[in-house]
């Protein structure tokens with residue numbers, strides 16, 4: 670399968686076995702030009718192995734991988750300048766400063782990004798004179814991302830880019846990813862974080878024990894795997910019927926008393942029907958409505974519980 674011109678990364682029946690351990694079990698997916706594609710999965714599900722194979726650091730046991738039309742192991746030299754990788758960890762030169770490090774990597778490329786602009790973008794502007802050995806873990810990860818971006822890559826591969834970042838730094842990272850997307854870079858990343866996947870990925874594949882258990886756009890996955898929503902509302906105690914079923918709503922109903930009245934939650938696959946029904950219950954004026962739809966986390970729980978262990 671060669672895919673079409675917009676397919677930047679094509680993974681076809683990829684299998685990787687370490688000794689007896691099947692790390693990646695015949696997975697197939699495609700990353701298209703300009704999209705942000707996420708590999709989501711728990712520890713040991715095969716994310717890093719997949720990424721390392723895609724960038725030519727590991728040889729597939731079977732199956733094929735192409736990046737920009739090239740086999741990354743056989744034609745590494747054809748893609749090195751076009752594909753950038755931010756690994757989970759890397760050895761940098763400890764005595765160089767942040768500024769010197771970025772300058773050094775910039776010198777490897779014919780058309781590199783301007784180091785000041787880059788450091789500003791990844792939030793290391795204030796740390797430009799700090800030696801690498803004195804950086805915090807989060808600062809070091811940001812430097813690795815800066816280095817990955819310095820050559821203006823067409824394809825960016827990020828292995829758990831937000832690991833070890835505080836919430837502010839994570840949001841800054843999401844901005845960096847969004848800016849790269851706007852520049853037209855194709856981005857493949859791995860993450861454990863559902864909120865991150867929902868926020869930054871156009872499409873994602875959920876890996877469970879080396880297999881793709883689900884793939885698609887985050888919203889579509891949520892719709893497909895979490896049919897139910899929770900509708901919550903409050904009814905003043907004076908208007909509350911003696912039997913909750915008199916409200917005529919169906920679903921899994923729970924209630925609790927609050928200072929404002931009875932707070933009712935209904936788990937339902939038709940939240941609109943609940944709202945319509947409440948509008949017409951005589952003498953009842955429900956208020957403080959809230960509708961909570963499923964999240965990627967619910968998708969993940971659903972998939973994990975439906976994927977039997979070998």
Ligand SMILES: Nc1ncnc2c1ncn2[C@@H]1O[C@H](COP(=O)(O)OP(=O)(O)OP(=O)(O)O)[C@@H](O)[C@H]1O
Nearest residue numbers: 687690691692710711712713714715716717718719
């Ligand atoms: N070099 C190796 N030798 C032997 N087994 C390995 C090697 N690298 C990974 N594995 C095993 O392959 C499986 C997949 O590991 P991998 O690191 O690809 O998963 P991951 O999803 O990236 O995990 P994490 O989220 O913890 O980084 C795991 O069971 C792991 O123990």
